[in-house]
Amino acid sequence: MGLATFKGGVHPYEGKELSENKPVQVLMPRGEMVYPMSQHIGAPATVLVAKGDRVLAGQKIGEANGFISANVICSVSGTVKAIEPRRVASGDMVESVIVENDGEYASVEGMGAERDPAKLSKQEIRDIVKEAGIVGLGGAGFPTHVKLTPKDDNAIEYILVNGAECEPYLTSDYRIMMEEPEKVVGGLKVVLQLFDNARGVIGIEDNKPEAIRKMTELVKDEPRIEVCPLKTKYPQGGERSLIYAVTGRKVNSSMLPADVGCIVDNVDTVCAIYRAVCKSTPLMRRIVTVTGDAITNPQNFEVKIGTNMTELVEAAGGFKGDPEKLIAGGPMMGMALFSLDIPVTKTNSALLCMSKDQVAANETTPCIRCGRCVTVCPSNLIPQKMMKASLKGDCEAFERLNGMECVECGSCAFVCPAKIPLTQGFKEMRKTVANNRRKKAQGGK
DSSP: OOOBOOSOOBOOOOOGGGTTTSOOEEEOOOSOEEEESOOSSSSOOEEOOOTTOEEOBTOEEEEOOSSSOOOEEOOSOEEEEEEEEEEOTTSOEEEEEEEEEOSOOOBOTTTTOOOOGGGSOHHHHHHHHHHTTOBOTTTTOOBHHHHTOOSOGGGOOEEEEEEOOOSTTOOHHHHHHHHOHHHHHHHHHHHHTTOTTOEEEEEEETTOHHHHHHHHHHTTTOTTEEEEEEOOOBTTTSHHHHHHHHHOOOOOTTOOGGGGTEEEEEHHHHHHHHHHHHHOOOSOEEEEEEESTTBSSOEEEEEETTOBHHHHHHHTTOBSSOOSEEEESOTTTOEEOSOSOSBOOTTOOEEEEESSOHHHHOOOOOOOOOOHHHHHOTTOOOHHHHHHHHHHTOHHHHHHTTGGGOOOOOHHHHHOTTOOOHHHHHHHHHHHHHHHHHHHHTTOO
């Protein structure tokens, strides 16, 4: 039997050898901490503190504002210096709570206390996950308590733990599976308590054989959990790709994974669930890979959310020279940065520092209709025709070509011999179509 996979995809240079064998180092922040109120999909959180307030590690400083929203938790103790807009990785200015770290890390009462999940009701588990401010840590940032509250619990048949980590250079999830596999399994078991008809599947690409062996050994006596080796191919870790590879079920843009009986959570998200439910510890930290050929000593760090990105670079030995490209995330789906003066947020899994900007060096030439983009598209789209519609601003044609099914993975742009910025065009077009739909739903206002 072959490895589980999907149709399409590409095989970019992996770059994981730079940091995959570097154990996670705990990085304690020195400077001020910045907590944006929007580190998730949905409505920004509402600020709960005021300038001059003393705050504690584990304290809720931002409250979820609506169903699709998430709490924001302070990761240090100190004093609120300001509440003002600060820039984040996307380039947006976001209302943020600025805390002067006192270096004491005094925490709220009860944080870290052991808790037996078997004694908790399903609603209590969901409430704990919500209070902890947990969101999808794979990068999307969808509030986890919402994901764990589908219309019908009994319809959920698979809890898929995404350990594929298909994005080049990133090794944070791999290090979690190597160093804290018990927490991955523990968090998955907590989620399985919510869904009586589900079984857990941990999907791991076969370029991580040690992780596959370690996780397989750990779950050999767990009747509801198994490990599924996946073919190493980008974007194997995409939600739709993973669901299809493991279950054979298809999800489109009008559906949620729950509509095909699946819930998908990233490895670090599952660990965050374990810490919140079993250790009474909210989401205050994440594992970040700092890597690339411009970094002196690529590393994986355990970083407190709110830490300035410049501190990560310093901890990794600084730059070898002036990098031409800085990316929050990986090279395929990450966001290019023009400054490191931004905070680590819940959705930052990596900082990639490259000595050369290969994209900027590319010269775009006319499309030669070679069809490579069609071959690699995991959504079975026709990028060449979609780009033609995008350049014309023809929303109707873009929708007819199922352009809204694009997952913006970048596979088409990666293989394009003409170096056409296909993904960038589709991203802008998808935003335009979504805005038009929103206006239409509001009666054209």
